[in-house]
Amino acid sequence: xxxxxxxxxxxxxxxxxxxxxxxxxxxxxxxxxxxxxxxxxxxxxxxxxxxxxxxxxxxxxxxxxxxxxxxxxxxxxxxxxxxxxxxxxxxxxxxxxxxxxxxxxxxxxxxxxxxxxxxxxxxxxxxxxxxxxxxxxxxxxxxxxxxxxxxxxxxxxxxxxxxxxxxxxxxxxxxxxxxxxxxxxxxxxxxxxxxxxxxxxxxxxxxxxxxxxxxxxxxxxxxxxxxxxxxxxxxxxxxxxxxxxxxxxxxxxxxxxxxxxxxxxxxxxxxxxxxxxxxxxxxxxxxxxxxxxxxxxxxxxxxxxxxxxxxxxxxxxxxxxxxxxxxxxxxxxxxxxxxxxxxxxxxxxxxxxxxxxxxxxxxxxxxxxxxxxxxxxxxxxxxxxxxxxxxxxxxxxxxxxx
Ligand code: ARG
Numbered sequence: 233x234x235x236x237x238x239x240x241x242x243x244x245x246x247x248x249x250x251x252x253x254x255x256x257x258x259x260x261x262x263x264x265x266x267x268x269x270x271x272x273x274x275x276x277x278x279x280x281x282x283x284x285x286x287x288x289x290x291x292x293x294x295x296x297x298x299x300x301x302x303x304x305x306x307x308x309x310x311x312x313x314x315x316x317x318x319x320x321x322x323x324x325x326x327x328x329x330x331x332x333x334x335x336x337x338x339x340x341x342x343x344x345x346x347x348x349x350x351x352x353x354x355x356x357x358x359x360x361x362x363x364x365x366x367x368x369x370x371x372x373x374x375x376x377x378x379x380x381x382x383x384x385x386x387x388x389x390x391x392x393x394x395x396x397x398x399x400x401x402x403x404x405x406x407x408x409x410x411x412x413x414x415x416x417x418x419x420x421x422x423x424x425x426x427x428x429x430x431x432x433x434x435x436x437x438x439x440x441x442x443x444x445x446x447x448x449x450x451x452x453x454x455x456x457x458x459x460x461x462x463x464x465x466x467x468x469x470x471x472x473x474x475x476x477x478x479x480x481x482x483x484x485x486x487x488x489x490x491x492x493x494x495x496x497x498x499x500x501x502x503x504x505x506x507x508x509x510x511x512x513x514x515x516x517x518x519x520x521x522x523x524x525x526x527x528x529x530x531x532x533x534x535x536x537x538x539x540x541x542x543x544x545x546x547x548x549x550x551x552x553x554x555x556x557x558x559x560x561x562x563x564x565x566x567x568x569x570x571x572x573x574x575x576x577x578x579x580x581x582x583x584x585x586x587x588x589x590x591x592x593x594x595x596x597x598x599x600x601x602x603x604x605x606x607x608x609x610x611x612x613x614x615x616x617x618x619x620x621x622x623x624x625x626x627x628x629x630x631x632x633x634x
Contacts, residue, residue, distance in 0.1 A: 235262050238345040238374070239338045240290070241330060241360065242266035244281030246401040247349030247377050250387050252288045253394040254376045255347055266290040267337045269330045271301045272412030272470065284397050291341070295333045298412060302469030305329055306413050306509070308557065310516050311457040311564050312539040313532075318490045319502065320509035321543055322414030327356055328548035331363025338368065345372045352378035355495045359546025366549040406433055412473045414486070414506035425491060425501045436481040437505045440578050443484035447576035449583075450479060452515045454571070457564030459512050473508045480507035483575040495545055511580045515571035518582040523566045523589045535559050 238261040242248045248266075255261045268281045278294055285292035305325045308314075314321050334346065346364055350357035357375060364371050376382070391398045407419040417433045431439055438444075453461035460466055462475055480486055486507035492500050520529065539556045547553065569587025573580045595603050 236260060236345070237263040237265060237341070237343045238347050239265045239267060239334060239341065239343050241334050241346065241348045242268050242281055242285065242290075242292075243349070244268065244277055244284055245349070246384070246387055246391065246398055247351070249284060249288075249396050249398060249401075250391050250394070251347050251349055251376050252290060253390075253396060255374070257394075259347070259374060259376070261345070264288075264290045265293070265337070265341055265343065267293045267295060267334055269333045270294060270296045270298060271326045271329060272298050272474070273410040277410070280400065287397055293337055295337065297329055297333050298470040299468060301326060301329050302412055302473050306473060307458045307469060308560075309413070309509075309543065310459060310512050311560050311567075312543075312556075313513060313517055313520075313536045314540050314543055315513070315536075316540050316544040317492055319488060319492060319504055320414060320506045320513060321540065322411055322504065322506055322509065323409045323416050324355065324359065324544045324546065325413065325548075326411045327359035327546050328363045331360050332367060335364055335367040335371075338371075344368065344370050345374070347374040347376065349377055350375055352381070353494075353496065353498065355544070355546070358495055359548075362546050363548065412470060412477070413509050414504050417503045417505075418500075422503055423501060429489060429503050433503060434487065434505055436477060437487050437507055438482060438484045440484050443577050444482045447574045448479060448483065449572065449574055450476075450511075451570050451572045452476075452512065453569075454516065454519055455568050457516065457520075457560075457567035459515075473512075476511050477508035480511045480575055480580065481505070483507075483580075484578040485575060485580055486510035487578070511573065511575070514580050514582060515573060516567070518571050518585050519567055519569055519587060520563075522569070522585050523587050523591060524563060525591065528563055532560070532563055 238255050238259070240248060240251050240255060252264055252266070255264050266285045268278055270278055282292060282294060305328070309321065309325055314325070316324070338344065338346065348360050350360060357378060361373050364373060388398065388402065405420045406417050406422065409416045415436055421427045422429060422433070451463050452459055453464070459472055462472060467475060486505050486509065488504040488506060490502050492502045494500055520532070524532065535556050539553065539560065542548070542550055542553045566587070566589035568589065569585065571582060572584035574583050595601050
C-alpha cells in the first residue's frame with residue numbers, strides 16, 4: 233500500500249477515537265494525523281486526547297486556538313448580538329475555527345484528506361465540512377460515523393475489538409461539547425423534552441440555591457462593540473471571557489434549556505451553560521440601546537438575526553456574512569463605553585450604562601426642563617394614527633356592506 237495520509241479532527245471521544253483504526257483498516261490510510269483544537273474545553277480532555285493518540289500511535293498535534301476563538305469568533309458574535317432560539321451558539325461558532333485550524337495543519341503536514349467524527353443527524357457535519365471545503369476546495373472528507381450509520385453500541389463493540397481506549401467514554405452518560413463561549417450537554421434522558429435536567433450536568437454554574445448569597449457588581453468596558461475590560465482592568469479576549477464565566481457562574485447565570493430546530497429539521501432538546509456569553513450579550517445590548525438610533529436598532533435586529541442564522545449553520549465564509557458585518561461594523565463605531573451590572577441569583581441585571589456617544593440628553597428627557605416645549609407636540613399627537621382613525625370611521629359602514 234502506498235503511503236496515504238489522512239488528517240483526523242480529533243477530540244479524544246468515542247466517535248473520533250474509533251476513526252483511528254477505521255482509517256487504517258477500512259479506509260486504506262497508512263498514516264493517521266490527529267489534531268485537537270483547544271478552544272477552551274476542559275484541559276483534562278485535551279490531555280486525554282494526547283494520551284490516547286500516543287497509545288494509538290498517531291502523529292498528534294494540539295493547537296491552542298483560545299485567543300483566536302475569543303477574538304475572531306466570540307467578539308463578532310457579541311457585536312451581532314448572536315443568538316439562535318435563545319442559544320448563544322457556543323458550539324456553532326467554534327466549528328468554523330476548528331475547520332480552519334485543521335486546514336492549516338493539513339497544509340503543514342501536506343495532506344488533503346480529512347476525517348471527522350460527526351454523526352449524520354447533527355449540525356456539525358455541515359459546519360465542519362463547509363469550513364474545510366471553503367478553505368481547501370480540493371479536500372476529500374470522510375465521515376465514518378455517518379457513512380456507516382453507526383450506533384453507540386456498535387462503536388463500543390468495535391472499540392473493544394480494536395483495543396481503542398474508551399474507559400472514560402463508557403462511564404459518560406452525557407455528550408458534552410465545551411469551549412470558552414459555553415458548554416452544551418446532550419444525551420441520555422436529557423433528550424426527553426419533559427425530563428428536568430439533573431444538577432449533575434452542570435459544571436460551570438451553581439444552582440440558584442447554592443449561588444452566591446450576595447450580588448456582585450461588575451462593570452464591562454466596550455470598545456467598538458467589543459468587550460475590553462472588567463471592573464476597569466483590561467484583559468486579553470480569552471482571559472476576559474474566562475473571568476466573566478467564573479464570576480457569572482458563581483451566581484448561577486447562563487443555564488439555558490431550549491427546544492432547538494436543527495438544520496436537518498429535527499427538533500432537539502438542548503441544555504447549555506453560557507454564563508459569560510449571557511452577561512456580555514446583555515451588556516452589549518444595553519450599550520447599543522444608549523448609542524444607536526431607533527432606526528439603527530430596528531434594522532440591526534434584522535441583520536443580527538440573519539448573521540446568527542449564518543453562524544448557526546456554519547456558513548462563516550459566506551460573502552453575505554461579510555456584507556452583514558460591514559453594516560454591523562458601521563454601527564459598532566459608537567458602541568464604546570461601560571455597562572454596570574449586578575449579578576445575582578441567576579440574573580444579570582443592568583444597573584447603569586455610559587458612553588461618550590450616548591444619544592440620551594437629560595435636558596430633553598427630564599420632567600424638570602422646559603427646553604423641550606411640550607406645546608409643540610400638540611399637532612404631532614393630533615395627527616398620529618391618522619389612517620387607523622379613518623379605518624375606525626369606515627368600519628361600521630364596511631360591516632354593513634361586506
Ligand atoms: N445543538 C448545538 C449546535 O448545533 C450543540 C450541539 C453540541 N453537541 C454536543 N455533543 N453536546 O450548535
